[in-house]
Amino acid sequence: MNDFNLDEIKIHKMKFGDVDQVYAIEVDTFPTPWSKSSFLSQILRRRFNLYLVAKKDNEVLGYAGMVQRSKEGHITTIAVKNRFKRKRIGTILLIYLIKEAIKRGLVNLYLEVRESNKIAQEFYRKFKFSTIGRKIGYYSDTNEDALIMAMDNISNSKYKDFIFKIESDLLNK
Template sequence: MVIKIRPMTKSDIDDVIEIESLSFSVPWSKESFTMEVTKNKCAHYIVAEADEKIAGYGGFWVVIDEGHITNIAVHPDFRGKGVGSAIVEGLIDLAKKKGITSMTLEVRASNLIAQSLYKKYGFKPVGRRRGYYQDNNEDAIIMWKYDM
């Protein structure tokens, strides 16, 4: 399977919303993604294409010289096939091109698979946000990557 990373466009949003709703208990709305892709100058989003389908996506906001990863998700049919790795690599590459010197994200304390993926790319856990997730009051682990 060949995975292609490219910038997210407005025409990708319906596929992204499907992945979002399959991946998160409190998914972002179509309007939120549309604003991110068309209006938010700080936002940068990519999609991963595999087998001519949108297999996943990810994005970050530029805050001065830092990148704050807002979300990453992979369609259930494509999980465990390297799509998540390709997205993280794509986000890091894009961040470097934008002059980003460090990146951060929050991840559910229970999501050990995602934490392992982020650690593979040099993200380190540095803190915890208690009760961060609205749906179940779960804590978030704050992770940073400084060696861009």
């Protein structure tokens, strides 16, 4: 059972002051974590990058990032604090990224995911992403392949309705 209501969670652009908490989640989550300075430099590029945090009061519960390249959005990261996983925080963050990508007129979204990371693949499939390719040995720490997952034509009205439906179901729970 959730120990909070989803409406207590606020989504903000990631600020310098969030980076210590973001980094703590990053280290807990990924075998080869980004450094603090990587996050700082990513959030400085405000025009093409969007980095978000999900917060309850002052606690960062999760974060996500997207880098815009022409009409494509590259989802570079998403993670939720262990204790708060499977409580829809990832969903809220991804909805924000997708809505912002639609607002910016992007055509598609893509990302790389470890082949062994079935949970993340399931998560993205829920948002209709599908596997479109593979990067052999992309993760140099384990030499694991990355699957490339993508969602094309995000601005079509069916997909927009689908995203708004997920959002309204969340808000009405």
